[in-house]
Amino acid sequence: MPINGLPRAAAPAPPSHPTEAHGIRMPRRPASLTVEVRRTAAREDPAVPPTFPFSAIVGQDEMRRALLIAAVDPSVGGVLVFGDRGTGKSTAIRGLAALLPPMAAVAGCPYACDPGEPAGLCPHCSGRSGARKAQAIPVPVVDLPLGATEDRVVGALDLERALTRGEKAFEPGLLARANRGFLYIDEVNLLDDHLVDLLLDVAASGVNTVEREGLSIRHPARFVLVGSGNPEEGELRPQLLDRFGLAVEVTTPTDLPTRIDVVRRRDAYERDPAGFCAAYAKADRSIRKTLAAARARLPALTVPDATLEAAARLCLALGTDGLRGELTLMRTARALAAYEGAETVSLDHLARIAPSALRHRLRRNPLDESGSTARVARAVEDVLAR
Amino acid sequence: MSTAWTLALRAARLAAADPHGCGGVVVRAGAGPVRDLWLDHLRGHLAAGRRLLRMPPGIADDRLLGGLDLAATLSAGRPITQAGLLAEADGGFFVVPMAERLTPGLAARLASALDTSLIRVARDGLAASVPARIGLILLDEGIGDEERVPDALADRLAFHLDLTGIRWRETDPVSAAPVPGGSPSDRPSTTAVADLCNAADRLGIASLRAPLLALRVARRVALCDGEAALSEEHVHEAARLVLAPRATRLPPEADDRAEAPSAAPPQDSPEGSSPETEDTMASGVESVVEAARAAIPAGLLAQLTAAACRVPAAKAGKAGAPVSATRGGRPAGTRPGHPREGRLALIETLRAAAPWQRLRAQAGPGGPGIRVQASDFRITRFRQRRETTTIFAVDASGSAALERLAEAKGAIELLLAEAYIRRDKVALVSFRGSGAEILLPPTRALARARRGLGALPGGGGTPLASGLDAAADLARSVGRGGGSAVVVVLTDGRANVARSGAPGRAQAGADALHAARLIRAADIRTILIDTAARPQDPARRLAEAMGARYLPLPYADATVLSSAIRSAR
Secondary structure, three states, X not given: OOOOOOOOOOOOOOOOOHXXXXXXXXXXXXXXXXXXXXXXXXXXXXXXXXXXXXXHOOOOHHHHHHHHHHHHOHHHOOEEEEEOOOOOHHHHHHHHHHHOOOEEEEOOOOOOOOOOOOOOXXXXXXXXXXXXXXXXXXXXXXXXXXXXXXHHHHEXXXXXXXXXXXXEEEEEOHHHHOXXXXXXXXXXXXXXXXXXXXXXXXXHHOEEEEEEOOEEEEEEOOOEEEEEEOHHXXXXXXXXXXXXXXXXXXXXXXXXXXXXXXXXXXXXXXXXXXXXXXXXXXXXXXXXXXXXXXHHHHHHOOOOHHHHHHHHHHHHHHOOOOXXXXXXXXXXXXXXXXXXXXXXXXXXXXXXXXXXXXXXXXXOOOOOOOOHHHHHHHHHHHHOOO | OOHHHHXXXXXXXXXXXXXXXXXXXXXXXXOOXXXXXXXHHHHHHOOOXXXXXXXXXXXXXXXXXXXXXXXXXXXXXXXXXEEOHHHHOOOOEEEEOOHHHOOHHHHHHHHHHHHHOEEEEEEOOEEEEEEOOOEEEEEEOOOOOOOOOOHHHHOOOXXXXXXXXXXXXXXXXXXXXXXXXXXXXOOOOHHHHHHHHHHHHHOOXXXXXXXXXXXXXXXXXXXXXXXXXXXXXXXXXXXXXXXXXXXXXXXXXXXXXXXXXXXXXXXXXXXXXXXXXXXXXXHHHHHHHHHHHHHOXXXXXXXXXXXXXXXXXXXXXXXXXXXXXXXXXXXXXEEEOOHHHOXXXXXXXXXXXXXXXXXHHHHOOOOOOOOOOHHHXXXXXXXXXXXXXXXXXXXXXXXXXXXXXXXXXXXXXXXXXXXXXXXXXXXXXXXXXXXXXXEEEEEOOHHHHHHHHHOOOOOOOOOHHHHHHHHHHHHHHHHHXXXXXXXXXXXXXXXXXXXXXXXXXXXXXXXXXXXXXXXXXXXXXXXXXXXXXXXXXXXXXXXXXXXXXXXXXXXXXXXXXXXXXXXXX
16 A cells, blocks of 8 residues: 555645644545554553652742742743752652642543643544543653654654554644643753754644654644753753743752752652652642642732733833743743632732843843843832832 | 772772662772782672673674574574673673773764663664663773763762772682671661761762762661661762762862851751751761762872862864765774765675575575675765864063063974874964964975975064954865864963054954954864963953963963863864
């Protein structure tokens, strides 16, 4: 049966078209080839010890706040964590995964679609008629390993099935698994350029388009990018920098009691992971509860005009490019207010979140010796003088 | 046997008992019998079933992490994957030769294996996580301070050994027996944690991994000695082995110790349930610091003192910033693409086509041979080093000529020789009297450069602003040509001729500062060498204004001057 020799359709068909439902377009669809999408659940990680509890992380308030904000409102657009070695960047992000409340997803859908929403782009759900069964699944947190190749990131034809059974099946990649969840890139500054371009494109559109090996598939891929890295090992391209909603800098704690505390907890965790996690289970549960409440409160929370105006003035004073800064500032301040259970989004919320939301959007001014964090702090003081 | 060798053997014993837990060992030594002997000791200590696996230099991802096995896939007609070397080393040690030359990407892959105990593979249609509980042996053959194992990796390994000073007759033959493994005692040890953290702080160790690794090693020591509880001795040994080699400063001397405990902030954090009183804690810390201090060899003490006043080496201008290129340079992996965008990578293209052969043969008519389609094409990515041009801006005015012009000339000659070896270009700008002139445009011609330098006349006023402007112009033109420039300014910073050529200190100083700020604004990497007999404020201010590394050189001879510039690069 011809697989690769097929002519491709010239233009992409609208996704709602019933005969194109699976997104694989073949002008002469051979009868023996079934088109199907498979989930790679069988190849999950082997048993690993429980992750270090999020609530047991000492200090690093800014990083923890940023991650929680992204969890409350995924539309803030990702978190970038830059800092020294051994400051718990990876620990915090893996800890957040264990913390997130489970979400409802269409049973069997490899893209974990929301049953409450129209099927939209999903090649799996849009083909099925009638009610879709929902199941609770943990929010996906997908690691993008170093050295990953493009075919595993975007998805590709399932080779084994194609060869052994002659079936043309799409094997979803990491982007599919990250839909509605988090995509975590450790050492983001070491990623290959062509993978960065690809990720940028998908992150911007929320849709992953696969055009390879005779496949032509579009599927939803809306995820929160979480990147971590060490700036000493390479600069990040400004286009990628701008894509992250929040940027935080972490440093090794310098005061002795905190340092002792960190080592002591880490040591306790390593000697008895299960017992240590149990000791912090209650604190983790309380954060999870707060998160759920914040998500419920978020849609009703309005941003007062005074806060909006202050956000605009702040961005003007700092000369950030475009409207992305103001939007992120507004959204993150609202998410922070929701997390803290506040009635309204106040100037205080704005002032506290401004450094994380704006520091990576500033034009570099070579004549200004102070770093961007100090410049944001100065602008906050000037603009939000209360 | 020397103490260094005893310590190295002890480290081998402890590391072999728990390769993954301790992270591994950085071994700084040239290739030779001493290093081989130490590795034999390590191998002897390893329990059965664990092994030392050596990484071939220049390994590709498909062999390191795992991927498609080209030969097997072609013969079987279906994709066959192979495990990577890291996964094969599971439970034992992964030996990295020439670790000082590791690329950041490779170092990050190794670090991630250490952190997660797993190899996550997402390559060539293979998606899997395989256990890789490895320890690393980084064989560091670097010479001098510049060549070092990547910090990110060294930080994760408990033991840092230096075998360079050990002679063959100080060693002893292998008599090692496997060290029993087992899990260390579970007894909580609040004082040990506090003492080790405190000691690390005194020794100027910033990373938090160091005390954590020291704690693990202390437990391992207790286990090796057959004791269940952690005693002071064990903590001391851990401090000697783990903390001492990482020290960046000397612990304060005896007179400072009296106030040290009170300077430590009170233990009032929620987890700080330390039952010990201030006194006992302080004495515990002191003994740990002493133990570590005793393990720091005398030579290292002098080195540390020197390091304290040395500025950390900047990476600027070392060999030119690498840029991606499609045609020239060193190959750096492949990517999908059409041969018209770059050079075809034949093997990778075959690898991509291999799994499809049976299907394609069924699909349609065609002759014998491998069927390759457009989607299989892989092209090679290249990286190219940018050419570095070192621009010397030399103050040849009367005041400078009087003081150090001859020495500066000597240093530049040494640098010229180095630049020649690295195929870098050099340029020479001199300023004296009423203006600046480019004595030597960027060139590789060593003899010509030397001639220009020898003929460099001295005397007259100091038109610093004009000199800086000329150097900056030259640097910008180098940048436009695709190279990267480093400006080395040799001056005493005392300007007395303004841009206009008119004399007058005030205006000349203001002009010089303005020129310096322009250099900073243009983001030109600069190094300022203060040639005044006594380091003075004007030069320092100038260096700050242009964002330059500042190197005062009181009474330095040409060799010292040259090595200072080298360390700055």
